[in-house]
Each structure stands twice: as C-alpha cells, then as structure tokens.
Amino acid sequence: MVTLLLVFAFLLGLCFGSFANVLIYRLPERISIIKPPSHCPKCGKEIPFYCNIPLFSYIFLLGRCRFCKAKISFRYPFVEIFVGVLFWFATYNFLPQYPPSLQTILELLSLYIFLLFTTVLIFTDLEHQILPDKLTLPGIVIGLISSFWVEWTKPLDSLLGALLGALVPSILIGIYALRKIEAMGWGDVKLMAMIGAFLGWKGALLTFLIGSVLGAVVGGIYILVVTKDRRTPLPFGTFLGIASMVSLFWGEKFFDWYYGVSNWSF
Numbered sequence: 001m002v003t004l005l006l007v008f009a010f011l012l013g014l015c016f017g018s019f020a021n022v023l024i025y026r027l028p029e030r031i032s033i034i035k036p037p038s039h040c041p042k043c044g045k046e047i048p049f050y051c052n053i054p055l056f057s058y059i060f061l062l063g064r065c066r067f068c069k070a071k072i073s074f075r076y077p078f079v080e081i082f083v084g085v086l087f088w089f090a091t092y093n094f095l096p097q098y099p100p101s102l103q104t105i106l107e108l109l110s111l112y113i114f115l116l117f118t119t120v121l122i123f124t125d126l127e128h129q130i131l132p133d134k135l136t137l138p139g140i141v142i143g144l145i146s147s148f149w150v151e152w153t154k155p156l157d158s159l160l161g162a163l164l165g166a167l168v169p170s171i172l173i174g175i176y177a178l179r180k181i182e183a184m185g186w187g188d189v190k191l192m193a194m195i196g197a198f199l200g201w202k203g204a205l206l207t208f209l210i211g212s213v214l215g216a217v218v219g220g221i222y223i224l225v226v227t228k229d230r231r232t233p234l235p236f237g238t239f240l241g242i243a244s245m246v247s248l249f250w251g252e253k254f255f256d257w258y259y260g261v262s263n264w265s266f
Helices: 002-026 056-060 075-094 102-128 133-146 155-178 186-227 236-265
Strands: none
Touching: 002 075, 002 102, 056 075, 075 102, 075 236, 102 133, 102 186, 102 236, 133 155, 133 186, 155 186, 186 236
16 A cells, blocks of 8 residues: 555556646746646647646657657656655655554655755746745745644744745855845745755755755866856756755754764764
C-alpha cells in the first residue's frame, strides 16, 4: 500500500506539473489560468484532452503540436517529471505512518503546495525574471497557517522566518542601492518571506546561504563564459527556489551536522 501511495504521489505530481506549466506560461503574460483553454501558442488550436495528458502526450506526439507540428518546449515534460519526483520524494520522506493520519495528510498537502509554488517561481524567474505576487503573497499566508500542524516548524518560527526572510534581502537591497547597484529585486524579498513562512527562520537562513553560493558559482561561470559582463541580471529567485528545496529535504541533517561539529570543536 505504501508503494501504491508513492506511485499515486508521483502521478499526482505529473498532473500538478502540467498545471505548473500553465502558471509558468500565463502568469508572466497576465493571462487567466482558466480561459482560454489550453492551446498551441503557435497555431492557436485548442488542445483536446486526450492530447493533454501529462508526459504521455508529449511522448506520443513526439514533442510536436498535433495540428501544426510545431515543436513543444522540452520544459513542459521536464517540469511535469520534476514536480512528480518532488511529490514522490516528499511523500517518501515525510510519511511517518500508514495509513496516514489527518495531520500527515495536512503536512503533505502543505508540502505539495510549497513545492508547486516554488517550482513555478523557479521557472518564471529563469525564463522571465519575474516572481509573481499571485504566488508569493498567498504562499506567505499559507506557510504561516500551515505552521500550526506541520512538524518541521512552529507558528513563532514561521513568523520569524517570514520576517527574517524579508529582512535580510531588504537590507542588501538598501546597501547596494547606496552604491547604485541593483543586487536583487523586491520579488526576491517576497519569495524569501514565503520560504521563511514555510521552513522557519533556520530554513530561511540556510536557503539564503545556499542560494547565494549557487548564484555566485553558477552566475559567475555564466558571466565569464557567456556575457563577460558583471552587471548581467541573473535569476536569483531561481537559485533561492532550488536552495529552499535543499533546505526542506536536507536542512535538518545539515544543522545536526553543524551542531555536532560545533560541540566537537569546543
């Protein structure tokens, strides 16, 4: 039964990954996520339901539109698989018992929402350098509310995480503004507040640390190899989103290791 539940979590993730693609495409363009129905961006033909099955339709259609044969971006199946794996991994790591209790179901639901929102924000920032308020602001609220039943944070930690998550990048924005340098945007502030609300203040700090390292390494390589311009804008929200997932799944192990090393050192 646990195996069936994990398979169900993966298939559910594929479906939500398909919905994530809708959000990634429509939110930056300010298009309703309800109307019009799914359609080919090239020819405008409405996609029938049997051609809109997550992952399988892409494979069956060989990555092309059924009508105009235009190529479908590989991002679509990638995001679907990505969210499917995230849902499977979250269920595998955060399912303490079977059958699951009501609290466990609420925890998984909170995880799924966080992973869905973060995935959409990762790719919207990567493709458009936009972090839509329609996700970050509700995400802050949902994160604060979910802290009343999840195991990995508590209401006070969640509130401190949201405040600290917003405060740290705000201070950096102010410091760099004095030097007339745009280090990051206010969308990153709201993203960090959302991450802090879900993961608590420790998760927010670890996310910012990992995200900064990722941004420095990956961004530095990109600038050196591709543009050679230090002022090239980089999708810092993408790095923060990836870092938040690392913090979610491995943050506790990191802090256990850190406290162990600290105690040993003294």
